[in-house]
Amino acid sequence: MFGGFVRRYAHQSRELGCKMVFTVFFPPAVTKAPVVYYLSGLTCTDENFVQKAGAQRKAAELGLAVVAPDTSPRGLGIEGEDESWDFGTGAGFYLDATADKWRQYRMYSYITQELPALLRSMPELDVDNAGIMGHSMGGHGALTIALKNPTAYKSVSAFAPICNPTQVPWGQKAFAGYLGEQWQEVAQQYDATELARQYSGPSLPVLMDTGTDDEFLKTQLHPWAFEEAARGKLQVESRMNEGYDHSYFTIATFMDDHLSFHAKHILPSAA
Numbered sequence: 231m232f233g234g235f236v237r238r239y240a241h242q243s244r245e246l247g248c249k250m251v252f253t254v255f256f257p258p259a260v261t262k263a264p265v266v267y268y269l270s271g272l273t274c275t276d277e278n279f280v281q282k283a284g285a286q287r288k289a290a291e292l293g294l295a296v297v298a299p300d301t302s303p304r305g306l307g308i309e310g311e312d313e314s315w316d317f318g319t320g321a322g323f324y325l326d327a328t329a330d331k332w333r334q335y336r337m338y339s340y341i342t343q344e345l346p347a348l349l350r351s352m353p354e355l356d357v358d359n360a361g362i363m364g365h366s367m368g369g370h371g372a373l374t375i376a377l378k379n380p381t382a383y384k385s386v387s388a389f390a391p392i393c394n395p396t397q398v399p400w401g402q403k404a405f406a407g408y409l410g411e412q413w414q415e416v417a418q419q420y421d422a423t424e425l426a427r428q429y430s431g432p433s434l435p436v437l438m439d440t441g442t443d444d445e446f447l448k449t450q451l452h453p454w455a456f457e458e459a460a461r462g463k464l465q466v467e468s469r470m471n472e473g474y475d476h477s478y479f480t481i482a483t484f485m486d487d488h489l490s491f492h493a494k495h496i497l498p499s500a501a
């Protein structure tokens with residue numbers, strides 16, 4: 231696409247104990263491209279982003295590689311793993327589960343350790359210059375992963391992120407399931423608002439776009455909680471976009487802005 235390549239990889243994951251698929255967009259004419267990770271939302275595979283987000287033209291122009299992993303392990307044979315669209319398959323929530331039944335759900339370690347290690351074997355990628363972005367559940371993933379690893383990612387952005395998951399139904403269901411009965415004691419480490427409240431690292435740049443007509447805004451997203459917690463600690467630009475919803479039409483609309491934002495912070499010329 232646009233002179234570059236969309237390549238899809240499958241591998242046996244050590245962290246998750248199953249086959250995992252991820253996609254990389256390689257821009258043209260760049261020998262070692264900085265990497266932007268894109269974490270997808272509930273129900274997605276690696277393919278929703280590649281087919282619907284419209285990122286490749288701008289990524290090609292800017293010389294950014296974009297890596298899109300899957301959202302959970304698949305086919306582990308755990309009882310109930312395919313029963314709901316917001317828990318189990320397609321809903322890994324970018325955490326490391328501690329409940330015994332779900333112990334193979336280790337998307338946090340997969341995204342922060344196993345995947346970057348694999349990407350390091352690709353000489354076209356500059357994994358040490360990285361940004362991270364995501365949508366909804368993936369926006370929660372991008373924010374929490376960046377705040378927990380502020381030296382691994384130079385920039386973080388999110389489309390309609392779940393900002394305070396311990397306080398909303400999607401997050402409470404996921405945390406209760408994956409983290410077990412005592413989840414309230416440990417879930418703060420996977421809550422972007424709580425992490426921002428406790429944050430004392432470098433002042434990371436953060437860009438967020440959410441729509442005023444997002445059907446999940448009031449029930450699941452709560453961007454204002456994160457904005458308040460991050461004030462004075464992170465460089466947050468959080469935009470409310472009149473009339474936009476939770477869909478990939480919204481993501482595609484603001485994707486160029488997000489890629490330009492990451493380019494500003496991770497391209498070698500930004501150093």
Ligand SMILES: N[C@@H](CCC(=O)N[C@@H](CSC=O)C(=O)NCC(=O)O)C(=O)O
Pocket residue numbers: 270271272273274278282315365366367368476477478
């Ligand atoms: N059950 C519905 C809604 C699922 C949905 O809206 N998924 C979003 C992510 S929501 C938060 O993480 C999504 O990205 N869907 C994929 C897409 O291509 O739009 C349903 O299944 O439609």
